[in-house]
Amino acid sequence: MYQDYTITHLRQLESEAIYILRETAAQFEKPVLLFSGGKDSIVMAYLAKKAFWPAKVPFPLMHVDTGHNFPETMEYRDAFIATLGVDLVVASVQEAIDTGKVIEEKGPYASRNSLQTVALLEALEAGQYDAALGGGRRDEEKARAKERFFSHRDAFGQWDPKNQRPELWNIFNGRKHHGEHFRIFPLSNWTEMDIWQYVKAEDLELPNLYFSHQRDCIVRQGVIMAVTDFIEVQADEEIENMTVRFRTIGDATCTGAALSTASSLEAIIAEVAAARETERGTRTDDKRSETAMEDRKKEGYF
Amino acid sequence: MSENTTAGYLNMDLLRFTTAGSVDDGKSTLIGRLLYDSKAIFEDQLEAIEQNSKARGDENINLALLTDGLRAEREQGITIDVAYRYFATPKRKFIIADTPGHIQYTRNMVTGASTANLAIVLVDARKGVIEQTCRHAFIADLLRIQHIVVCVNKMDLVDWSQEIFDNIVDDVKKFASRLNNIIDITFIPVSALLGDNIVDPSEHMNWYEGPTLLYYLETVYIGADVNHVDARLPVQWVIRPHSDAWHDFRGFAGRIAGGVFKPGDEVTVLPSGFQSKVKAIHTLNGELAEAYAPMSVAVTLVDEIDISRGDMLVKRNNPPVPRQDVEAMICWFSADKTLMARGKFILRHTTKEVKAIIKEVRYKVNINTLHKIEADLEFTLNDIGRISLRTSAPIIADSYKSNRITGSFVLIDDQTNETVAAGMII
Numbered sequence: 001m002y003q004d005y006t007i008t009h010l011r012q013l014e015s016e017a018i019y020i021l022r023e024t025a026a027q028f029e030k031p032v033l034l035f036s037g038g039k040d041s042i043v044m045a046y047l048a049k050k051a052f053w054p055a056k057v058p059f060p061l062m063h064v065d066t067g068h069n070f071p072e073t074m075e076y077r078d079a080f081i082a083t084l085g086v087d088l089v090v091a092s093v094q095e096a097i098d099t100g101k102v103i104e105e106k107g108p109y110a111s112r113n114s115l116q117t118v119a120l121l122e123a124l125e126a127g128q129y130d131a132a133l134g135g136g137r138r139d140e141e142k143a144r145a146k147e148r149f150f151s152h153r154d155a156f157g158q159w160d161p162k163n164q165r166p167e168l169w170n171i172f173n174g175r176k177h178h179g180e181h182f183r184i185f186p187l188s189n190w191t192e193m194d195i196w197q198y199v200k201a202e203d204l205e206l207p208n209l210y211f212s213h214q215r216d217c218i219v220r221q222g223v224i225m226a227v228t229d230f231i232e233v234q235a236d237e238e239i240e241n242m243t244v245r246f247r248t249i250g251d252a253t254c255t256g257a258a259l260s261t262a263s264s265l266e267a268i269i270a271e272v273a274a275a276r277e278t279e280r281g282t283r284t285d286d287k288r289s290e291t292a293m294e295d296r297k298k299e300g301y302f
Numbered sequence: 303m304s305e306n307t308t309a310g311y312l313n314m315d316l317l318r319f320t321t322a323g324s325v326d327d328g329k330s331t332l333i334g335r336l337l338y339d340s341k342a343i344f345e346d347q348l349e350a351i352e353q354n355s356k357a358r359g360d361e362n363i364n365l366a367l368l369t370d371g372l373r374a375e376r377e378q379g380i381t382i383d384v385a386y387r388y389f390a391t392p393k394r395k396f397i398i399a400d401t402p403g404h405i406q407y408t409r410n411m412v413t414g415a416s417t418a419n420l421a422i423v424l425v426d427a428r429k430g431v432i433e434q435t436c437r438h439a440f441i442a443d444l445l446r447i448q449h450i451v452v453c454v455n456k457m458d459l460v461d462w463s464q465e466i467f468d469n470i471v472d473d474v475k476k477f478a479s480r481l482n483n484i485i486d487i488t489f490i491p492v493s494a495l496l497g498d499n500i501v502d503p504s505e506h507m508n509w510y511e512g513p514t515l516l517y518y519l520e521t522v523y524i525g526a527d528v529n530h531v532d533a534r535l536p537v538q539w540v541i542r543p544h545s546d547a548w549h550d551f552r553g554f555a556g557r558i559a560g561g562v563f564k565p566g567d568e569v570t571v572l573p574s575g576f577q578s579k580v581k582a583i584h585t586l587n588g589e590l591a592e593a594y595a596p597m598s599v600a601v602t603l604v605d606e607i608d609i610s611r612g613d614m615l616v617k618r619n620n621p622p623v624p625r626q627d628v629e630a631m632i633c634w635f636s637a638d639k640t641l642m643a644r645g646k647f648i649l650r651h652t653t654k655e656v657k658a659i660i661k662e663v664r665y666k667v668n669i670n671t672l673h674k675i676e677a678d679l680e681f682t683l684n685d686i687g688r689i690s691l692r693t694s695a696p697i698i699a700d701s702y703k704s705n706r707i708t709g710s711f712v713l714i715d716d717q718t719n720e721t722v723a724a725g726m727i728i
Binding site for chain 1: 313314315316383384385386387388390394395397409410412413416417524525528530538539541542543544545547548551553555556557559562584585586594595596597598600611635648650651652653706707710711712714719720721724
């Protein structure tokens with residue numbers, strides 16, 4: 001019988017990501033997987049489980065903790081890591097502030113987003129990690145569209161977008177000098193839709209923030225922000241109870257919500273298919289300038 | 303619920319294609335239209351580039367700003383790197399490797415082409431076949447892209463003339479007859495600006511009866527692009543759980559580079575030559591009855607054999623021959639250094655790394671004319687040509703023609719650690 005040896009787009013992306021994860025384990029001394037509790041890092045950690053099964057994932061997870069978390073994210077994080085049976089390293093932004101390594105932004109629009117870079121680079125250095133796996137996708141943002149799977153960082157953690165190593169076929173060059181490290185992005189070729197379809201296909205559990213729920217919000221600069229302890233509500237801002245969900249989950253001070261009644265994976269997939277705004281459209285951290293992401297990445301951001 | 307949701311996605315496959323061209327060809331307009339018509343451009347992105355185009359004083363919305371994300375690219379108004387773009391229809395997911403077309407970016411084109419199933423070559427109907435057209439076709443052929451779509455663009459500016467289109471088809475075919483690997487060439491007359499024959503059939507060119515570009519991209523058969531005959535599994539990592547439940551488990555993990563593996567298959571381990579049988583093919587979701595390229599799997603064998611990263615599992619029919627003497631076509635990537643005979647490098651092939659010395663530079667190719675250059679044998683940035691080299695240990699290679707994964711390598715400078723060349727084994 002004639003047989004068609006093709007696999008679906010999700011299985012191709014899965015296979016590619018597993019290949020990258022195994023290359024990372026093989027080419028580096030001490031990798032670490034950056035885990036934010038968002039859907040991309042959950043998918044990445046799950047793929048790591050697949051890559052090394054039935055053995056355990058041979059590297060720890062690292063959470064860069066701004067201290068401004070949604071409580072749901074933290075609950076999910078701890079339960080998820082328990083099922084993987086790997087160690088968790090916490091890089092604390094609060095600690096960096098307390099020890100005077102960074103100075104916190106002031107004012108109602110203050111965010112610890114940019115402070116994460118310092119905490120991350122410190123933690124990578126302290127743990128002597130030479131490869132940090134990130135869940136970044138090229139479809140997210142135009143600077144990320146030019147990112148490599150194996151992205152070289154100099155001894156200062158900086159990215160030089162004009163001088164990146166070419167990546168051909170299945171061959172990834174992770175050679176480096178002492179003190180340098182790599183950022184590695186196994187999900188480079190995934191889109192937001194692929195992530196959701198994969199979550200559905202593999203029946204993965206996600207934090208409930210991704211699903212429609214009621215919560216108190218304010219609208220600031222066109223973005224719906226959840227009212228939390230970390231947000232200073234201004235006199236002219238009105239608190240409203242809204243039916244929302246989050247398309248991305250990050251620091252509570254810069255992650256906007258979207259009005260949505262999608263409470264199941266099917267409904268979310270339909271919503272993503274019909275969406276006319278990018279998921280990062282709700283991220284205030286990208287809105288600071290036209291090349292905000294590239295500028296942060298050069299300094300060592302995710 | 304739209305079609306592109308839960309019902310359809312389980313049957314979608316993946317097509318990777320590359321485009322090369324400069325601003326003048328209408329390449330950005332073409333990509334912009336594919337993305338926009340398939341809803342892969344979002345309103346906030348469109349608004350942002352609208353504002354940006356205005357601020358820059360552009361007359362129309364400059365779709366290139368979508369892909370040219372780096373500050374330097376925006377400042378100079380050029381694409382300097384490979385940009386990856388994504389869109390999907392209910393039938394397929396597409397990955398576009400969008401590369402600049404000028405000769406100084408040959409290495410970027412080579413990089414984009416290395417993973418592509420298909421290449422779109424743009425021809426300006428007013429200009430016909432020019433050097434750049436030939437260069438793009440040559441690179442696609444060199445990297446063994448089997449499907450080429452020649453989009454004859456700007457048909458609106460030549461009065462939708464069938465004669466002009468036919469002449470261009472003849473010219474390209476003449477040139478393509480000198481190439482080796484391309485299996486099919488399709489010609490489509492389009493106007494990217496007006497959308498003719500991109501997603502919807504043109505109303506201006508009734509003489510054209512072929513597919514629209516999107517229809518072609520959705521339906522071109524790519525199942526035969528991969529070698530499914532010669533079984534190859536380069537070992538990436540050995541999985542040893544050391545747990546009670548999986549006491550003696552030794553899984554040889556890797557991404558299958560060719561052929562089909564099934565439990566019970568007799569396999570040979572190279573370079574040692576030991577023989578055994580496949581016991582099982584493991585994944586987290588259960589054991590598989592068969593596995594093939596490009597699946598990532600873990601294989602266990604019936605016998606206990608010493609196998610490590612860099613080894614390769616193959617089937618006994620038609621095995622690759624371990625070799626230390628390699629003939630190859632290479633493209634030189636380094637702007638700072640040159641390649642000459644007796645140069646020493648690190649060579650990375652599948653999951654193996656060895657040392658290599660260049661024995662001889664045979665010739666370089668003028669990629670505009672395909673003429674051999676034998677007078678000047680020093681490779682500088684973007685040069686393509688043929689060399690022979692010797693490795694410090696055997697590599698388990700096929701010809702690039704029979705397998706893109708086991709037939710390719712990169713050269714790395716051992717001082718800077720930079721990737722300085724891409725090689726295709728002859």
